[in-house]
Amino acid sequence: MSSFTGLNIVIKGLYAQQRALDVTGHNIANVNTEGYSRQRAVMETARPMQVLGGKGMLGRGVDVQQIERIRNSFLDVKFWGENTVLGEWSSKSQLLGDIEMVFNEPSDAGLNTVIDRFFSALQDLSNGEKASDLTVRETVRQTAIAFTNSLNNMAAQFEKIQTDANFAIETKVKEINSYAQQISELNRQIMKYELDGSNANDLRDRRNLLVDKLSGIADVRTFEDSDGRFRLSIGGRLLVNHVSYNQLALVERDNIQVPVKNPDVDADGLYEVMWDDGMGFEPKGGELKGLLDIRDSIGSPGTYKGVPFYMERLNYFAAEFARAINDIHTAAYDLVDDGYEEPGGDKVYFFTNDITMDSYSDGPPRTQNPIVGQITAKNITISKEIFEDLNRIAVAASYNTVPGDASKGLEMAGLRHQNVFPTYGTPEDFTKSIIAALGVDRQEAIRMSDNQTILVNQTDTLRMSTSGVSIDEEMANMVKFQHSYNAAARLITAMDEMIDTLVNRMGLVGR
Amino acid sequence: MRVTNSMLISNLKKNINMGLRRMERVHNEMSSGKRFSVPSDDPVGVARSLKLRADLNENRQFKKNAEDALSWLETTETTLMQIKEVLQRARELGVQGANGVLSPEDSQKIAEEAVQLRDHLVSLGNSTYVGKYIFAGYKTDQAPVELDAAGGFNYTGDPGQIMYQVGVSDILQANFTAPEVFSPGGKDLLADMQAYIDSLNTGDFGTVGGMIADFDVHIENVLAKVAEVGAKVNRMELVVNRLEDEKLNFNTLLSRTEDVDMAEVIIRLKSEENVYMAALAGGARIIQPTLVDFLR
Numbered sequence: 003m004s005s006f007t008g009l010n011i012v013i014k015g016l017y018a019q020q021r022a023l024d025v026t027g028h029n030i031a032n033v034n035t036e037g038y039s040r041q042r043a044v045m046e047t048a049r050p051m052q053v054l055g056g057k058g059m060l061g062r063g064v065d066v067q068q069i070e071r072i073r074n075s076f077l078d079v080k081f082w083g084e085n086t087v088l089g090e091w092s093s094k095s096q097l098l099g100d101i102e103m104v105f106n107e108p109s110d111a112g113l114n115t116v117i118d119r120f121f122s123a124l125q126d127l128s129n130g131e132k133a134s135d136l137t138v139r140e141t142v143r144q145t146a147i148a149f150t151n152s153l154n155n156m157a158a159q160f161e162k163i164q165t166d167a168n169f170a171i172e173t174k175v176k177e178i179n180s181y182a183q184q185i186s187e188l189n190r191q192i193m194k195y196e197l198d199g200s201n202a203n204d205l206r207d208r209r210n211l212l213v214d215k216l217s218g219i220a221d222v223r224t225f226e227d228s229d230g231r232f233r234l235s236i237g238g239r240l241l242v243n244h245v246s247y248n249q250l251a252l253v254e255r256d257n258i259q260v261p262v263k264n265p266d267v268d269a270d271g272l273y274e275v276m277w278d279d280g281m282g283f284e285p286k287g288g289e290l291k292g293l294l295d296i297r298d299s300i301g302s303p304g305t306y307k308g309v310p311f312y313m314e315r316l317n318y319f320a321a322e323f324a325r326a327i328n329d330i331h332t333a334a335y336d337l338v339d340d341g342y343e344e345p346g347g348d349k350v351y352f353f354t355n356d357i358t359m360d361s362y363s364d365g366p367p368r369t370q371n372p373i374v375g376q377i378t379a380k381n382i383t384i385s386k387e388i389f390e391d392l393n394r395i396a397v398a399a400s401y402n403t404v405p406g407d408a409s410k411g412l413e414m415a416g417l418r419h420q421n422v423f424p425t426y427g428t429p430e431d432f433t434k435s436i437i438a439a440l441g442v443d444r445q446e447a448i449r450m451s452d453n454q455t456i457l458v459n460q461t462d463t464l465r466m467s468t469s470g471v472s473i474d475e476e477m478a479n480m481v482k483f484q485h486s487y488n489a490a491a492r493l494i495t496a497m498d499e500m501i502d503t504l505v506n507r508m509g510l511v512g513r
Numbered sequence: 514m515r516v517t518n519s520m521l522i523s524n525l526k527k528n529i530n531m532g533l534r535r536m537e538r539v540h541n542e543m544s545s546g547k548r549f550s551v552p553s554d555d556p557v558g559v560a561r562s563l564k565l566r567a568d569l570n571e572n573r574q575f576k577k578n579a580e581d582a583l584s585w586l587e588t589t590e591t592t593l594m595q596i597k598e599v600l601q602r603a604r605e606l607g608v609q610g611a612n613g614v615l616s617p618e619d620s621q622k623i624a625e626e627a628v629q630l631r632d633h634l635v636s637l638g639n640s641t642y643v644g645k646y647i648f649a650g651y652k653t654d655q656a657p658v659e660l661d662a663a664g665g666f667n668y669t670g671d672p673g674q675i676m677y678q679v680g681v682s683d684i685l686q687a688n689f690t691a692p693e694v695f696s697p698g699g700k701d702l703l704a705d706m707q708a709y710i711d712s713l714n715t716g717d718f719g720t721v722g723g724m725i726a727d728f729d730v731h732i733e734n735v736l737a738k739v740a741e742v743g744a745k746v747n748r749m750e751l752v753v754n755r756l757e758d759e760k761l762n763f764n765t766l767l768s769r770t771e772d773v774d775m776a777e778v779i780i781r782l783k784s785e786e787n788v789y790m791a792a793l794a795g796g797a798r799i800i801q802p803t804l805v806d807f808l809r
Contacts, residue, residue, distance in 0.1 A: 102552055108771070114567060133653075398651070403671065405652075442556045459523075
């Protein structure tokens with residue numbers, strides 16, 4: 003045991019307090035860094051020295067054994083799970099909000115009002131002496147055009163929501179791919195730094211942050227083996243396997259290689275998301291699932307009610323409504339004298355899918371062009387005949403009863419109270435039930451996303467409680483380490499004085 | 514639980530944001546005066562409001578129809594009253610002509626007036642309402658009453674019924690066809706008129722006297738029609754009144770479904786405002802001081 007043993011002990015103390023102060027400084031510097039978890043210098047007594055002669059152990063000071071980060075990985079896993087659900091419902095509630103805007107109800111400009119106006123005009127035409135009144139006929143034509151225009155417009159807006167969702171999906175897929183690359187790169191670095199058994203604290207924080215972000219987009223599962231190899235899967239398949247990674251691919255649906263999901267409904271050029279080796283990809287949560295559900299789900303049992311559902315319903319509405327009106331209109335007689343008596347009605351369509359096409363191939367007797375079978379919300383229009391000539395609106399029950407007879411018009415106006423739509427009821431019931439269903443769905447989405455926001459926030463608060471930097475605490479630590487440092491320094495002064503005494507002040511005894 | 518600075522700040526931000534969101538929602542209700550603006554605000558309420566709006570629109574249409582029916586009926590009534598007056602005048606002349614004390618000149622003058630009356634009857638039979646012949650059935654575009662070669666009544670219209678729908682299953686027939694007025698039970702008014710003129714011209718006073726009874730039959734028929742029109746006018750007025758009442762009801766229901774209770778909303782806004790202010794004030798206190806402020 004030399005005279006300098008004590009000095010060594012003290013120097014170890016100095017170093018350790020200095021290191022702890024460094025860590026405190028790092029914590030304070032990163033108090034606002036996203037994803038940062040506070041660190042702590044773990045101190046440990048140095049290996050003691052045996053004092054000869056059975057007198058016990060002499061302490062040899064302190065060592066900083068490691069710098070650890072304070073983090074609860076259980077909370078991370080919980081956060082990822084909740085964040086995935088939040089991502090799904092918040093994107094759903096947002097997109098359903100867009101769909102609500104398309105329906106624009108309740109208002110004085112929604113589909114219901116337009117239908118009401120059309121029926122009112124028809125009824126006006128069918129009442130009393132007005133059957134041949136051109137101004138009233140014009141009203142019928144204009145309200146019919148307003149009706150078809152709003153259906154066309156709604157279909158176009160739905161298509162836009164679908165393509166917008168498609169664009170968002172493209173962006174999210176690219177984000178996933180980029181995160182996969184970054185995570186695998188971080189895995190490589192972490193592996194390298196931790197080879198000697200140390201902790202790559204800050205790199206791990208950064209990886210956690212990336213997984214946080216990824217968990218909002220898709221459902222993530224992570225696994226780290228005992229050798230520190232980190233694996234991450236989304237949608238049930240490995241995305242990152244330690245230092246290697248897979249990528250997602252976007253393939254345009256063209257029905258040749260990739261089938262279109264909802265024929266007659268989907269917009270052109272939607273992307274199918276798959277793994278780059280061609281395997282199907284199906285996220286079970288996250289924004290991506292929300293977007294895919296809204297873009298693709300037609301509302302068949304077990305699936306969500308997305309844009310295709312509303313498009314399909316709207317198409318059905320347009321087709322059935324047109325059919326009901328046409329059934330009566332084609333069997334009625336218009337004001338135009340055709341020069342012969344057409345049996346079974348004048349066979350003029352009211353609504354068709356193509357304004358340039360004649361209702362019939364020329365007669366007599368006329369035969370109808372079979373074009374009305376393909377009426378959709380997107381293409382519905384009034385017929386060429388009615389567009390060109392108001393007198394072609396047919397409301398009379400017989401060739402002989404024009405122009406005063408409007409009994410067929412009354413029948414058309416009466417459709418307002420007929421069960422035109424099996425299982426739905428009247429036209430008004432139909433739109434009402436769709437809108438109410440949409441309202442309920444969006445309400446659920448809002449409720450879910452609100453609840454999830456609370457859960458995610460709670461979990462995040464818990465994480466911050468564990469891992470967040472508290473300035474008060476760091477300040478207290480700073481003072482604590484500073485004092486220890488000062489004390490150790492003071493000890494050096496004491497040692498110095500002792501050695502000074504020993505070396506310089508030893509007197510020449512008796513000399 | 515350990516409380517850290519970022520926790521405090523993020524909670525504060527969350528709370529302030531939530532307070533703002535709630536305030537915005539209440540403010541929305543207040544400025545629009547409506548309980549909901551999109552279906553998801555209240556799906557049931559929206560469905561009910563859609564139904565009530567449709568009912569209101571239909572009510573408006575039915576009321577318009579009933580009012581149209583009323584003006585049609587009033588035109589018919591006026592025309593029928595005029596026909597009655599013409600017939601009454603013809604009857605008076607008949608009483609005069611049947612006296613048998615008239616000179617041939619006098620009776621010819623009466624005959625001339627009778628011709629005028631007959632022509633007037635024909636033109637009354639061809640009365641129009643906004644350009645449509647009211648006694649023509651469906652043939653509203655052509656004059657329905659003509660004189661045939663013998664001076665009798667010739668109808669060119671059809672038996673079409675002009676209908677007004679004033680309720681979901683309430684349809685009113687508003688018209689009479691010319692035969693109902695001009696040849697009740699096959700008794701031809703115009704042919705009678707012609708016979709009357711002929712008799713006056715030839716001085717056949719006996720026949721003229723005998724025809725007074727014929728005029729009575731026709732007058733009675735027209736009066737019966739006038740009474741029928743009157744009854745229909747009454748019915749339409751009742752319908753209009755009922756529709757007015759319904760409109761009031763629908764509007765009340767719609768208002769109850771859609772409209773906010775202003776007092777309640779203002780109170781809610783006030784209380785949200787308090788919460789928001791408190792969050793701000795508390796936040797200002799909680800995030801400022803740390804130990805740094807007290808270390809020298």
